[in-house]
Amino acid sequence: MFGLLIFLLGFLGFRSYQNAGSSKLDSIAVYAAPDSNFTHVWTAPSDWRMMYLKPEEKELVVYGRELIAHTSEYLGPKGSIKAISNGMNCQNCHLNEGTQPWGNNYFAVQSTYPKFRARSGTKENQIKRVNDCFERSLNGKALDSTSREMLAILAYIKWLGSDVEKDKFPKGSGIFKLKGMKRACDPLKGAEVYTAKCQSCHQADGGGLLAENGKSYTYPPLWGTTSYNTGAGLYRISNFAGYVKYNMPQGTTYDKPQLTDEEAWDVAAYVNSMPRPSKDLSKDWPNIAKKPFDHPFGPYADPFTEEQHKYGPYKPIKAWVEGHK
Numbered sequence: 001m002f003g004l005l006i007f008l009l010g011f012l013g014f015r016s017y018q019n020a021g022s023s024k025l026d027s028i029a030v031y032a033a034p035d036s037n038f039t040h041v042w043t044a045p046s047d048w049r050m051m052y053l054k055p056e057e058k059e060l061v062v063y064g065r066e067l068i069a070h071t072s073e074y075l076g077p078k079g080s081i082k083a084i085s086n087g088m089n090c091q092n093c094h095l096n097e098g099t100q101p102w103g104n105n106y107f108a109v110q111s112t113y114p115k116f117r118a119r120s121g122t123k124e125n126q127i128k129r130v131n132d133c134f135e136r137s138l139n140g141k142a143l144d145s146t147s148r149e150m151l152a153i154l155a156y157i158k159w160l161g162s163d164v165e166k167d168k169f170p171k172g173s174g175i176f177k178l179k180g181m182k183r184a185c186d187p188l189k190g191a192e193v194y195t196a197k198c199q200s201c202h203q204a205d206g207g208g209l210l211a212e213n214g215k216s217y218t219y220p221p222l223w224g225t226t227s228y229n230t231g232a233g234l235y236r237i238s239n240f241a242g243y244v245k246y247n248m249p250q251g252t253t254y255d256k257p258q259l260t261d262e263e264a265w266d267v268a269a270y271v272n273s274m275p276r277p278s279k280d281l282s283k284d285w286p287n288i289a290k291k292p293f294d295h296p297f298g299p300y301a302d303p304f305t306e307e308q309h310k311y312g313p314y315k316p317i318k319a320w321v322e323g324h325k
Contacts, residue, residue, distance in 0.1 A: 038255045041172030042107050044099040044160050057155065060148075064156025067149055069097045071138070072216035074149065079215070081149060085140035086227070087210075092220040093137050093234060095247060098160060101172030102246045102254045108173040110161030118290035120283075126154055136231040139277045172254070178242040181265055184312040185237055190270025193263045197249045198222075206274055223274035230297075231279035237310065238294045240268035269311055272296075293317045 050058045067074060071089040074081040095103035114125040130153055131142040143150045164170055194202075201219040202208055208221035221227040234240045245264035246254040259267070285291045289301035296310035302320050309317065 037171070037176065038102075041101040041254070042164075042170035043101070043172075044105075044107075045162055050159075053159075060152045060155035061159045063148075064152035064154070064159075065097050067153055068094065068156060070216065075134075075140075075143070076215055084143065085134060085138035087216060088138055088220050088226070088228070089216055090133065090138075092217065093133075093228070093243075098157075100247065102174075102176045102242075104175050104243055105173060106157050106160045107164060108161065108169045110158050111164040111166055111168050118287060119285055121286035126157060130154070130157075136279060137228045137234065139227070139229045139232075139279075175239055175242045176246055176254070178238065178245055178261060178264060180238075180312065180314050181262060182313060182315065184308070185241075185265045185269035187266070187270040187273040187311075189262075190266035190268065190273075193259070193267040194270050197259065197263075198267065201250060206271070222271050223276045225277060227276050229277040229279040231281055231284070235272055235276075235296070236292060236294050237265070237268045237272055237296075237312075238292075238314075240272060241265045244268060265312075272310075293321070 050061060053061065068090040071085060071091075072079060072087045075083070075085050076087045077083050077085075079085075091097050093104055094100075094106060096105075098104075098106040109126060109129060113129055114123055116123045120128075127145045127150065130150065131145075134140050134143055143153075195204075202222050203219075206221060206223040207226070208217045209219040210216075211218045228234055234243060241261075241264040244267060245259055245261065246252065246257055249258060252258045281297060285295070288299055291300060293314050294309060294312070296306055298306050298309075300309065302317060302324075304317050304320070308314075
């Protein structure tokens with residue numbers, strides 16, 4: 001009995017020594033500060049605050065949110081209001097009803113519009129911004145600017161940006177600008193990423209998964225006749241890469257990404273190398289010197305090819321532009 005007591009005391013003493021050593025190691029571990037891009041991000045106003053809106057204003061805001069979430073139910077090929085879009089919903093690109101931080105949200109739209117945009121060479125308002133999405137991302141027709149649907153979408157966008165100061169971009173608005181690679185994006189490597197990470201939802205043919213009602217998509221098409229066209233913002237590889245890095249595959253959040261940067265760039269190249277509807281872009285970028293580095297259609301003010309503008313490497317293009325300002 002006495003021997004057992006001695007053994008237990010010795011064992012407890014050894015464990016205490018181990019724990020003390022572990023605590024000492026923990027105390028000298030290097031602290032890694034969280035990335036400030038993903039802390040204290042802007043969020044949408046809480047629903048309870050709608051109680052301060054006039055009844056007719058609240059009704060429009062709520063309807064606008066419904067249109068963003070279920071666009072195709074109302075304005076798709078089998079829409080109850082009008083058939084003017086491809087069957088995708090606005091929130092297929094503007095996640096979580098346009099409120100997801102770094103998810104192509106609407107937080108800065110109200111604060112920064114009207115504004116001059118080099119793509120059109122004109123000063124654009126919120127109506128133009130909305131209809132660009134209908135004509136490009138939804139590969140459809142412009143929504144009547146005086147319709148209840150347009151007024152509702154505008155009211156919802158205004159509501160989301162109600163706390164944002166004029167001309168300000170709150171942290172987490174839009175799409176994260178992903179750091180570029182030294183090499184060109186590789187669609188073949190991207191195909192491997194797509195098969196492993198994306199295909200189970202968006203399908204092998206990229207055509208997405210149609211919902212049971214046949215009016216919209218459970219998982220949207222990433223290419224093919226019912227996807228976004230060549231004029232859409234996500235057709236730029238840098239936009240698509242930043243978008244998927246912090247939002248895809250399903251379950252990803254901006255603070256817990258699943259893809260590496262290279263995987264995001266490569267899968268963006270793969271998806272945007274696949275066939276999709278084209279759009280007449282002849283009136284875009286009247287000043288060709290203002291085209292983005294990854295705009296895939298010439299002519300350009302610089303000496304680089306369409307191939308390099310689309311897939312990279314982008315650093316030489318950026319350096320040339322910077323040196324010729």
